[in-house]
Amino acid sequence: GDSVTQMEGPVTLSEEAFLTINxxxxxxxxxxxxxxxxxxxxxxxxxxxxxxxxxxxxxKGFEATYRKETTSFHLEKGSVQVxxxxxxxxxLTGYSTLTFGKGTMLLVSP
Amino acid sequence: NAGVTQxxxxxxxxxxxxxxxxxxxxxxxxYMSWYRQDPGMGLRLIHYSVGAGITDQGEVPNGYxxxxxxxxxxxxxxxxxxxxxTSVYFCASSYMAGGRGTDTQYFGPxxxxxxx
Numbered sequence: 001g002d003s004v005t006q007m008e009g010p011v012t013l014s015e016e017a018f019l020t021i022n023x024x025x026x027x028x029x030x031x032x033x034x035x036x037x038x039x040x041x042x043x044x045x046x047x048x049x050x051x052x053x054x055x056x057x058x059x060k061g062f063e064a065t066y067r068k069e070t071t072s073f074h075l076e077k078g079s080v081q082v083x084x085x086x087x088x089x090x091x092l093t094g095y096s097t098l099t100f101g102k103g104t105m106l107l108v109s110p
Numbered sequence: 111n112a113g114v115t116q117x118x119x120x121x122x123x124x125x126x127x128x129x130x131x132x133x134x135x136x137x138x139x140x141y142m143s144w145y146r147q148d149p150g151m152g153l154r155l156i157h158y159s160v161g162a163g164i165t166d167q168g169e170v171p172n173g174y175x176x177x178x179x180x181x182x183x184x185x186x187x188x189x190x191x192x193x194x195x196t197s198v199y200f201c202a203s204s205y206m207a208g209g210r211g212t213d214t215q216y217f218g219p220x221x222x223x224x225x226x
Binding site: 032034036042043044045046049089093094095096097098100101102103 | 114143150151152154160200202212213215217
C-alpha cells in the first residue's frame with residue numbers, strides 16, 4: 001500500500017538558518033503530494049502541494065519539488081523564522097484516502 | 111464561511127460509555143474523513159465518505175461507526191469507549207478532483223478525547 005516516510009525530529013535551528021525536511025514515498029499510480037503544517041493546539045493546514053512530476057509547490061518561502069525518479073518531496077526554506085516552529089507532515093493522496101508521514105517537529109530559536 | 115467545525119473541543123469519558131463527535135462543513139465538499147492523531151504515529155484514517163450515503167473504512171476503523179446522511183455532516187460514533195481510544199480526533203473535508211480523487215484537505219480544529 002501507499003506509505004510516506006519523513007525524517008524524525010525534532011529539528012532544531014537558529015533563526016535565519018536553512019531548512020530541509022526529507023520526505024520519500026511509495027505509491028501506485030501518480031499521487032498528488034502535500035505538505036501540511038500544524039501549529040500548537042490547532043488542526044492541520046495546507047502549506048503547499050504538487051500534483052505531477054517536476055511540479056514545484058511553494059508558499060510562505062517554503063518550497064518542495066515532486067521528484068518521481070527519487071520518489072521524494074523534500075521541504076526547504078532558505079531562512080526560517082521563530083514563527084515557523086510547528087509540526088510538518090508530508091502526505092500523498094490516493095483516489096479516496098490521504099496517507100500521512102509521522103510528522104517532523106521544527107523548533108526555531110531566536 | 112465557517113469551514114470545518116467540530117464539537118466538542120474536549121471530552122472525558124469512562125470506559126464503556128458511548129458518544130458522538132460532531133463534524134460539519136459548509137463548503138459543499140463531497141469527501142469527508144475522520145483521523146486520529148497519536149504521539150509518534152502521525153494521523154491515521156478511521157473512516158471516510160465520498161458522498162452522502164456512502165462510507166468506507168480506513169486504516170483503524172474498529173470501535174468507531176459513521177454515517178453520512180447529508181453532504182454537510184459526518185458524525186463519528188464511539189460505540190463503547192476504551193482507554194486505547196484516547197487521542198485527538200480530526201475531521202477533514204475536500205472536493206473530489208474529478209477522476210483524480212481527493213484534493214486539498216481542510217481540517218477542523220480537533221476534539222481531544224480522554225477515556226478513563
